[in-house]
Amino acid sequence: MTTFPHQSAPAEGSWRDPAAEAVPLPVLLRERAAAAPDAVFVEDTAEGPVTYGGFEELVHAWRGALHAAGVRQGDRVVTMFPTGPEALVVWMAIARLGAVEVPLNTAYHGRVLATVLADAAPAAAAVHPRWAERFAPAQAPESLALPVLTGAGGPGGAPGPAGARPGTVLPPEPELREHTTATVVYTSGTTGRSKGVLIPWRQLERSAVWCIPLDEAGPDDHWYVPVPLFHVSGKLSVYAAALTGARAVTRDGFSTSRFWPDVRAYGCTTTLLPGSAARYLESVPPAPGDADNPLRNVFVAPFPRDRAAFAARFGVRLTTAFNMTEVSCPVVSGWQLGPEGSCGRARPGAQIRIVDAYDREVPDGETGELLVRTDSPWEITAGYLGLPDATAEATRNLWFHTGDRCRRDAQGWVYFVDRSGDAIRRRGENICSTDVEAALGGHPAVAEAAVVGVPSEWGEHDVKAFVVAREGRDPDGVPGGLAADIADYARRELPRFMVPRYVEIVDDLPRTHTQRVRKAELRARTGHDERPGRYHDAGR
Structure with missing residues (x-):
């Protein structure tokens, strides 16, 4: 296996051990609840902390409500929640019924929402009360007639219209394995209409392991999560916190004015940010105390205009990667950054090619489409929901086609050039x-x-x-x-x-x-x- 100076060879039993089977997040959280019920798992800036034990109780209540609404193993359940503990609770409850979560962008409404509902064909919807009216027939006449369960903002604070009825007997929990579908995330991709990406637990776990190096991460870390949980970036942040026994600190939406106050108030050490958020932070005039904060580890893609100046101003170290909804961080930088403009090199366990229109590899330095595959199974999407032709097209010639144009230098550093398609x-x-x-x-x-x-x-x-x-x-x-x-x-x-x-x-x-x-x-x-x-x- 090829390794680079910024990447240590994966040791047996380490986070990055390619032979280790991924532990699905619902299983991991259930085990942590049994071992340390009073430890805080997630703390929301508006709702406060939730322990592992308290989280487990909420999951059980939601399992009962979903089962009472008719959700069974193999069903899909669409969800619409703000970033916060309840979104995670509902996701875990769905998974532990053997069903599959389909988290929807909270901006979806009307025509776009109706189109996604028709495509996902869910058995039920679980939504925050502020968006429940969007699922009513009068608001989305083309949508399916769904049982709609509302969350803690509903009457009496109970999950769902009735919660778990007294005496309800829930079915045994199904066995969740690394190949089990963790979630279906809708993405625009690069061409055609939006598609539902089938994401196995191993793909999500590998994304969490490789996005930010976890070698130095531990239970004293607090992961700041101001990004949506209907995107992979939010989900993998929480997964990484759970893997290391750390605390996830959630906020419903990124705010430039609240970012540093939150980081200081909650002792946040690690965060994932889109490039636009970093732009907002660096656009604020510098102040003498900018580096006086607990934040140390920042993933950002793409990098700020001047990555060294950003790191020095705020007292942080930066890392980046190439990732998309369908893959698991196949290209990573680690903490020792490469040349300006690079997003990293192929990580251990991932293979990449830069190819022309006929999938023939182009010489180093030339631009082509980035193709990806992995040494272990289930680290790349299991396909697109209900779209076998699109799945076959994306995985033709035994490689996943990202649709993104990149180039690679002689040392293996990869540079993102632009997106193909529209x-x-x-x-x-x-x-x-x-x-x-x-x-x-x-x-x-x-x-x-x-x-x-x-x-x-x-x-x-x-x-x-x-x-x-x-x-x-x-x-x-x-x-x-x-x-x-x-x-x-x-x-x-x-x-x-x-x-x-x-x-x-x-x-x-x-x-x-x-x-x-x-x-x-x-x-x-x-x-x-x-x-x-x-x-x-x-x-x-």
């Missing part, structure tokens, strides 16, 4: 352009829409929609202009992170000889149409 990355969220285009097509004045990502001052992208109006529709004939009206429509129909910042009315869209829209040309356009009603910038 995916857009905004504030840590992947957006599929076809999802936005489909929603905009519901506006009565829209004949066609093409959506692209354009550079944002905060890094990653902002969303821009180029819209062709239906014949006879005057862009200036709508109060405030047609572009602004379409932007208002998008705010009603789409999750906030998908709403275009820019809407521009165009006479036509550039096309190839096969009539495909030339999105590269749209992304490269500068300036905009100054005619009345034809342009809207929500950032103004």
Whole structure:
């Protein structure tokens, strides 16, 4: 096995021992509850601490409520909760019934929510009371008729409409193994509509083990988790804390103004951040006490503009990786960072290739698609829910195709170049352009829409929609202009992170000889149409 200076060879019995079978998180938490029931597992900035023993009791209550609602082994249950203990409790309760959690982005509503519900075909929904109305037939008429259980914000604080009825006999817990599906996470991927990614427990556990080196981690660490638990980044942070007996500190959403006060108040030592969050933190004017904090370990992807300056200012060390919902951190940097712009090298147990359009490896230094596979099974997605053709396409020639363009130097360092296809990355969220285009097509004045990502001052992208109006529709004939009206429509129909910042009315869209829209040309356009009603910038 090849190792590099920043990576120690995995020792037998260590976190990174490739021969060790992964312990599913529900099993691990149940064992910790038996061994140390009074130890704190998760502490929420709004709700306070929950011990392992208290967590186990909540899981049992939710298991009863879900079983009473008809959830059985093999079923899927969609969930919608803010980042916090209850989201974790419900996830574990679903798993310990032998069912599968499908956590939904809390911004989903209307058309997008209905589409995902139809695709996931769940047996029930478990949601926070603030979002329960989204699952009512009047709000999502295309959705399935689901039993909807509400959480602690419901009447009497009981999980579900009735909780576990007295005398309810729950079935024996099924055996959970590393190949068992842990969760189904919806992702835009890089092309096509959003897909449900089947994630085995081993994939999630390996992501937790490799994302931030755990060799020096232990029970005295507090992991700050201000990122969504419907994303892998939030889940693997909690998994890593549980593996090391540490405490997870949750906050419902990243806040620049609350970040450092939280870190200091809760003694947080470790955190995972999207690149945009790091940009927000470094945009705050420097202060003399910036480095006076307990935080020491920060994963961030991509790195800040000046990674050395960021680390020195805040007194932290940085690490990064290449990861996506379908894989398990196959490329990692460790703490000893490589050349500027690199996201690391292939970790032990993972193999990578950089290939051309026909899966032929390209020479070092050339750009191609990154392919991944692992030495051990179940470290890569088990496929896309209900999409065998997409699964076969992504795993053709026995390699997982990331859809991302990268290059590798002679020393094995990998550099991310760009995303293939039409995916857009905004504030840590992947957006599929076809999802936005489909929603905009519901506006009565829209004949066609093409959506692209354009550079944002905060890094990653902002969303821009180029819209062709239906014949006879005057862009200036709508109060405030047609572009602004379409932007208002998008705010009603789409999750906030998908709403275009820019809407521009165009006479036509550039096309190839096969009539495909030339999105590269749209992304490269500068300036905009100054005619009345034809342009809207929500950032103004």
